[in-house]
Amino acid sequence: MALKFYLAGPEVFLPNARDMLDAKAAMTRAYGFEPICPGDVTIEPAPTLHEFGLKISAVDEDMMNRADGVIANLTPFRGIAADVGTAFELGYMCAQGKIVSAYTNVAENHFQRTSGFYNGEVRETADGRKRGPDGMSLENFDMIENLMLHGGVERRGGFIATHAASPEALYTDLTAFEACLKWVASRHG
Template sequence: MQIYLAGPDVFQPDALQRAESARRLVSRYGHRALIPLDNEASTAAEIYRANLAQIAAADLVIANLNPFRGFEPDSGTVFEVGYAVAAGKPVIAYVDDDRPLADRLAGHLGCDLLHVGERLVDSEGMSVENHGLPLNLMLGIPLRIVRGGLEQALQALAAD
């Protein structure tokens, strides 16, 4: 299989080394990694088109949906996941913490969430999803989410 690796890893200072390590790991499982850094695009529009082309060529997407620069996953990665789902591609996502979103949010805010009628709300009165999923339901429903990293996602793929 050709597997597109989505995630904010491309922003890390050691992105090239991470990409090579991921490529070797995917190869050990008998697949070929498609990594955004593989293309030679340099402008924003070129990078966008090249990434979409890689997703189109992939049989599957594995996505790092760990929080990035905040509490939520990287927005570009989330877009790529949505694009893959819309194209009918299976997506396996991995997270370090797979506790329900409401539990993680309460810990992140350092406070208890409040029950207001049937709703669960944060300290600002904003509703909090409480479906027992580790991510927003728009990710939690269509994706296979595993706890761990790329290797755990590859193990889940092998188990299927």
């Protein structure tokens, strides 16, 4: 039986969401695995938008429960950080002890992106922490994301891929995604 991988990421929000999910699914199959994508199942109507959202949550969690692992797209989304839905899903899969891998299409690491959020106005304070003008400290751990995400993957022996995609291909470039598939195939193929 082929291992099943949940393909987490902000692709579901793209104008060409279906095409992107299909492309990722096809690539996953080409490496011998079974893809499970949010958006694959038709959700039946609900009386309110809120209840419809709850149904999607139930379907996506069920998909994760059935999956053997996750490949999470942590490319920054609407800001400097990963999509919080994807962050939730990565935590969910880490807690279940599944096979975890993650990637980003942005070369700047978490510290560099957060520094950018403060336009570089980052100083080291007496406690040895780097802080922005608002006094908030910045994580400076040479990681692609907040330490819970990056650490959660790395500490489990998972794989993290980084690829500097061109700005217009930020959410469509599959180089780093494929690097995750290659890693999974080499370990669990």
